[in-house]
Every structure is written in structure tokens, then in C-alpha cells.
Amino acid sequence: MSLPSAWAQWADAVIAERTAAGLLRRYQTLASPQGARVLRDGRWLLNFCSNDYLGLAADARLRSALQQAVADTGVGAGASALVCGHHHAHDALAEALADWLGVELVLLFGNGYLANLGVLQGLAGRDDAIFQDRLNHASLLDGGLASGAAHQRYRHADVDDLQARLHRTPARRRLVVSDGVFSMDGDIAPLPDLLRLAQTHEALLVLDEAHAFGVLGEQGRGSVSHFGLAADAVPLRVGTLGKAFGVYGAFVAGPRALLAALQQLARPGIYTTALPPALAMTTLTALQLVRDEDWRRQHLQNLVQRLRAGLLAQGWTLMASDTPIQPVLLGSAERALAVSQALAERAIWVAAIRPPTVPAGTARLRLTLTATHTDADVDALLDAMAQLAPAHACLEDVA
Numbered sequence: 473m474s475l476p477s478a479w480a481q482w483a484d485a486v487i488a489e490r491t492a493a494g495l496l497r498r499y500q501t502l503a504s505p506q507g508a509r510v511l512r513d514g515r516w517l518l519n520f521c522s523n524d525y526l527g528l529a530a531d532a533r534l535r536s537a538l539q540q541a542v543a544d545t546g547v548g549a550g551a552s553a554l555v556c557g558h559h560h561a562h563d564a565l566a567e568a569l570a571d572w573l574g575v576e577l578v579l580l581f582g583n584g585y586l587a588n589l590g591v592l593q594g595l596a597g598r599d600d601a602i603f604q605d606r607l608n609h610a611s612l613l614d615g616g617l618a619s620g621a622a623h624q625r626y627r628h629a630d631v632d633d634l635q636a637r638l639h640r641t642p643a644r645r646r647l648v649v650s651d652g653v654f655s656m657d658g659d660i661a662p663l664p665d666l667l668r669l670a671q672t673h674e675a676l677l678v679l680d681e682a683h684a685f686g687v688l689g690e691q692g693r694g695s696v697s698h699f700g701l702a703a704d705a706v707p708l709r710v711g712t713l714g715k716a717f718g719v720y721g722a723f724v725a726g727p728r729a730l731l732a733a734l735q736q737l738a739r740p741g742i743y744t745t746a747l748p749p750a751l752a753m754t755t756l757t758a759l760q761l762v763r764d765e766d767w768r769r770q771h772l773q774n775l776v777q778r779l780r781a782g783l784l785a786q787g788w789t790l791m792a793s794d795t796p797i798q799p800v801l802l803g804s805a806e807r808a809l810a811v812s813q814a815l816a817e818r819a820i821w822v823a824a825i826r827p828p829t830v831p832a833g834t835a836r837l838r839l840t841l842t843a844t845h846t847d848a849d850v851d852a853l854l855d856a857m858a859q860l861a862p863a864h865a866c867l868e869d870v871a
């Protein structure tokens with residue numbers, strides 16, 4: 473059967489439009505495990521674009537944990553969690569995560585996108601109000617829209633703007649939603665201020681810790697620990713298992729009563745096959761490494777400082793980030809692409825992040841560091857950046 477012509481024309485127009493704007497995205501296919509060095513198109517590249525912050529995605533102990541787990545529990549879950557897909561391994565992981573964070577309960581989800589969709593769609597409805605940071609992850613924005621609640625975005629990390637909006641809302645149940653660490657900027661949300669506002673206005677604070685768990689705080693417990701707050705200070709936190717944990721999946725952590733209600737209502741947790749139990753078992757091992765191997769976080773922090781100092785000395789425009797996400801602002805999509813391609817020629821892989829992922833005029837390189845990078849790896853990146861600096865650094869007025 474051939475494609476109806478209206479659809480064929482539409483599909484061609486989408487691709488033509490994206491191509492003309494320099495915004496076409498393509499798979500860049502790996503032929504090796506994720507890591508500080510990856511094989512792509514027959515070449516080994518020094519890789520600065522994964523979210524495998526602790527370098528666990530290809531860890532030998534996790535590989536053997538997965539092999540053993542598959543031998544014990546099989547491959548797929550075979551059903552949704554509330555029918556017959558929920559295994560002891562899921563309970564064991566949820567309990568271990570709850571113990572790590574000091575919360576009452578953890579619910580598992582298929583991935584972070586689904587968890588965010590589930591939290592916002594499940595908690596909020598037509599009579600409620602959701603307030604989100606403008607730079608929150610797309611999954612939170614989509615969840616807010618799916619909820620049908622009145623949905624507003626406040627200026628990035630701007631607590632005065634948030635306060636004014638909270639002040640005006642007639643809704644009785646309010647949600648304030650923020651990334652803990654912002655995925656494209658790398659900065660940390662003003663958590664103590666957000667908490668204070670949420671308390672004053674009786675709003676529920678939801679924090680997406682996708683880039684914070686494993687990376688920030690004692691034992692990698694995220695933003696709450698980073699700011700020295702009590703374990704139960706933030707009522708609801710979302711974490712992914714596909715970034716610092718190096719595996720796949722996600723979870724929501726919080727009070728038993730709230731999560732019990734969420735479990736009944738979050739459609740992305742109900743109408744979907746449960747996480748493979750073998751991945752849950754593997755993640756138990758990953759959690760042990762996240763908790764115990766503090767050297768990974770310390771080494772990462774040293775790499776961050778080394779990279780920032782080097783880039784600033786060369787005249788690049790960095791952002792206010794102390795996390796392993798280190799964007800280099802370049803302005804236009806063309807310039808970001810040019811620098812990324814020049815690095816690729818030097819066997820270094822850094823993603824160019826362009827609109828619509830970031831606002832127009834703020835295209836950037838998004839450099840990410842992992843605990844498996846060495847000082848020499850960072851120096852190799854700095855050498856390559858130094859060669860490109862005369863042509864591309866020292867931009868005025870990028871924003």
C-alpha cells in the first residue's frame with residue numbers, strides 16, 4: 473500500500489524544513505559500549521556527550537550482575553506491574569532506593585519520561601495549577617499539558633516570578649515543578665527558596681533529579697543532600713536509572729499516602745509493561761556503587777574544575793554550572809555545529825545543542841564529563857578547543 477499523498481507531502485516537507493534550518497537530527501551509531509571512548513564510523517572518539525556521569529554503563533560488575541539476573545529472572549517482565557509483571561526484584565530495588573534516600577516509598581517506572589508524565593498527569597487535574605521552571609525537561613512540560621491543569625512556566629530559577637504567579641492563582645491544589653539540575657545549562661535549582669515558597673503557598677514541590685542523583689550530595693543523594701536539607705524536605709522526587717546509574721528505568725520517591733494515590737492514577741505506570749526484573753536486579757548493584765564509590769564524585773568534581781579553568785582561560789563563554797554538564801555558549805546553530813564538527817575531525821565527540829532544545833540564539837556545545845575520563849582526556853579536549861578558540865571564542869552578546 474502506498475502512502476496517502478497528503479502524508480507523503482507532509483513528511484517530505486518536515487524533512488526539507490528541518491534540513492533548510494540546519495536542525496535535522498540523525499542517529500550517530502555506536503559500535504562499542506558507552507564510555508569515555510566510543511567507536512563510531514570505524515574511529516575511536518573521545519566522548520564528551522553521554523549522561524553516564526559515574527561511568528557505570530559498561531562497568532564490569534554491572535555486566536556480570538545483569539548476566540546473573542537474566543539467568544535468575546529471564547528477559548522480559550511479560551505484563552504490566554499491576555497485572556502479573558511485578559517481581560520480587562522490583563520490590564527489592566524500590567526498598568533499596570527508599571532506604572538510600574530516606575523516604576517512605578519508591579514507585580518504579582519504565583523510564584524518566586514516563587515517570588514525569590505519570591507524576592503530573594496522575595497528580596494534577598482540571599481544577600489544579602502547575603508552575604514550572606521555563607527550562608524544565610520536555611517530559612515535565614508534556615506531563616503538565618497531559619494533566620489538563622492550568623499550566624504556567626515561570627522565568628528560569630526566578631523565585632520572584634514564581635511567587636507572583638502563586639499569589640495570583642485561585643487553584644486550591646498547586647504543584648511547583650523544577651529540575652534539580654537543568655539538563656542543558658547544568659545549573660542547580662534554588663531549592664531552599666523553592667521550598668520556602670511552596671510552603672508559604674501550600675504547594676507540592678516536585679523535583680526532577682535526573683542529573684542530580686548519583687552526582688550531587690552525600691552518597692549521591694542529590695540536590696536535597698547538596699543543600700544539607702532533611703531527607704523528607706522535598707515531598708516528591710523523580711530519578712532516572714539511565715544516567716548516573718548506568719542502567720535503564722526510573723522511579724518516584726516520596727510519602728506513602730501520596731504515592732499510593734499516584735499508583736492508582738498514573739497512566740504511564742499502569743498501561744505499560746513492567747521494567748524487566750533483570751534490570752531491577754542489576755540496578756541494585758548499581759545503587760551499591762553509586763552509594764559507596766565516593767571517589768567517582770570527587771574525581772568528577774576535579775575534572776569539572778580543570779575543564780572550566782582551561783576553557784575560561786581560552787576565552788570561551790561558559791555558564792554558571794558546577795556540575796558535570798558544562799555548556800559552551802556559541803549563539804547560532806551554525807557556529808555550534810561548526811565547532812562540534814571541527815572537534816569530530818580531531819576525534820573528539822561533543823554534541824551541538826540547537827533550537828528547539830534550547831532558545832534561539834543560545835545554541836551551544838553541551839560538554840559532559842564522566843568519572844571514567846582522566847585528566848589527560850580533559851587536557852586533550854582543551855588542546856583541541858585551544859586550536860578553535862581564535863575563530864570561535866570571545867563572542868559578544870550571545871544571549
Ligand SMILES: *Cc1c(COP(=O)(O)O)cnc(C)c1O
Nearest residue numbers: 583584585609655680682712714
Ligand atoms: C533524561 C531526563 C529525563 C528522562 O529520563 P529517561 O529515563 O531518559 O527517560 C527526565 N528529566 C530530565 C531532567 C532528564 O534530563
